[in-house]
Amino acid sequence: MKRQNRRWVRAGHVGAALILATATVVAGVATREAAAEPMSSFYTPPDRIPQEPGAIIKTAPMSLFVTPPTEQGWPGRAQHVMYTSRLQDGSAVAVSGTYLEPTGPWRGAGSRPTVVIGPGTSGQADRCAMSVAFSTGVSVSAEPLGLSANQELPSSTVWSGLGARVLVTDYVGLGIPGIHTYANRFESGHAILDGVRAANNLAGVGPETPVVLWGYSQGGGATAAAAEMQPTYAPELNLKGTWAGGPVADLAAILEKIDGALIGGAIGYAVNGMLARYPELQRAVDQVTSPAGRAMLETLSDSCIADVITHHPYLKTTSLTKDGRSLSAHLAELPEAAPVLEQLRIGNSTPATPVLITSGRNDDTVPYGQARRLAEDWCGKGATVTFRTNDLPPILPGTTIPNHFGPELIDGFGPDNAFTYLLDRLADKPVSGCSLD
The missing domain is CATH 3.40.50.1820 (Alpha/Beta hydrolase fold, catalytic domain)
Incomplete structure (x- = not known):
């Protein structure tokens, strides 16, 4: 048995399971108001x-x-x-x-x-x-x-x-x-x-x-x-x-790659995450981002990837900086950023x-x-x-x-x-x- x-896995029935699973979703499964559930008591730790x-x-x-x-x-x-x-x-x-x-x-x-x-x-x-x-x-x-x-x-x-x-x-x-x-x-x-x-x-x-x-x-x-x-x-x-x-x-390679792509807004997720754990980066990023750029980072912190695609597709980080240069270009030059990006790189x-x-x-x-x-x-x-x-x-x-x-x-x-x-x-x-x- x-x-x-x-053999069932090797013969491609995994693909059949994928098709069935996807079809089940597309065929009209129930959706729900997400706002009620994640804010419920379950997601609040004691x-x-x-x-x-x-x-x-x-x-x-x-x-x-x-x-x-x-x-x-x-x-x-x-x-x-x-x-x-x-x-x-x-x-x-x-x-x-x-x-x-x-x-x-x-x-x-x-x-x-x-x-x-x-x-x-x-x-x-x-x-x-x-x-x-x-x-x-x-x-x-x-x-x-x-x-x-x-x-x-x-x-x-x-x-x-x-x-x-x-x-x-x-x-x-x-x-x-x-x-x-x-x-x-x-x-x-x-x-x-x-x-x-x-x-x-x-x-x-x-x-x-x-x-x-x-x-x-x-x-x-x-x-x-x-x-x-x-x-x-x-x-x-x-x-x-x-x-x-x-x-x-x-992250350094990825931020440069997706800038201006369909899900370019995901750059905001990475930047927000880095700022939360490396507060020394905050002042440096504030110096190069515009008020509109900082507002966009805040908006992205409360978004899902589908929201990025529908509301902020092909986002270019040149629109987030004071001088119109990309955020990845600035991060490459900021002395505070290099050790952070290296520490977060997998492979060490x-x-x-x-x-x-x-x-x-x-x-x-x-x-x-x-x-x-x-x-x-x-x-x-x-x-x-x-x-x-x-x-x-x-x-x-x-x-x-x-x-x-x-x-x-x-x-x-x-x-x-x-x-x-x-x-x-x-x-x-x-x-x-x-x-x-």
Whole structure:
């Protein structure tokens, strides 16, 4: 049975699950007012939280309206979860997310694994948290008018259908009060690894439980950060493998690449996150941004990525500065910025377990070069890395969807996909050294 199910993944039925999941959303699932839920008492942490990373603060049941059933019925029981993680300075913080406990048997090799998913870019407002849209697929807010979608419906559906326990983190500051520190490698990596601990605590299983990490774009950066900090931050976890697809690894390269692209406003998420953890940057950024630029950064801090696309598409940071030069050009020259950008770059430590990195050569949002550099940095440190280049030709450059999300669908759900790679790691199939395709 397990061998047949592995062929099911290899033969492309994962793609069929993706189509079914997407069709379920498009076919008219219920939407809800997002403003009521994230501001509800669930997303408000208690005055005191447990200090142990991965400790469960509270849970609440969640209905699943959009997950397609498997042969055994609905693939999992969902819960909102709030757990303890760590900020960059080591202090405890509450993080929310979604936990899916499978109802069917594990269809892969070995014992049932824990899978933690790092979502792609959803925004910086609390209403953008993935758990807000998880139940219905899409959430709509009235004030301010906005939209957020559960981008991780396909991946969580497939993993749940395979019988894995799944936790999808919201990251630090999404849903929970406080700024979302977008692409902060410390806090995103902590949220992923502490999400593993939280999922294992909810399931009542120990640290020997096999673990894999799944992420693309912002999520790819988060899982990459988690993979390289796991040996020191969470050495007890039995991490078997990681997919870091299209990883946000080097903010300096990414900010320059997406300036003026469809989701150029995401630059605001990165800048706002850096200012929250590196206050010494505030004065320098204030000196180069115009009043309109500072107002736009504030607006973006309360937006979702769909809002950026509909309200601020193709945003150029030349419109945010006093002299009309790009914000990335200024950051390259600001002495306060260089050490921050270097400290946040992923690749300074070494993963102890295998990692698959994929990147589109023509990705117009998360540049190929910085993803390949991550692979090369890790290879130089002796890590086990498989790097795969996606050669999808450029389609309407600057529009993000075909050139950034196209490789995600191919590498994540197409032939010889990330599921296959991680299932092989869970089966303890040997892999070693570096493969730079």
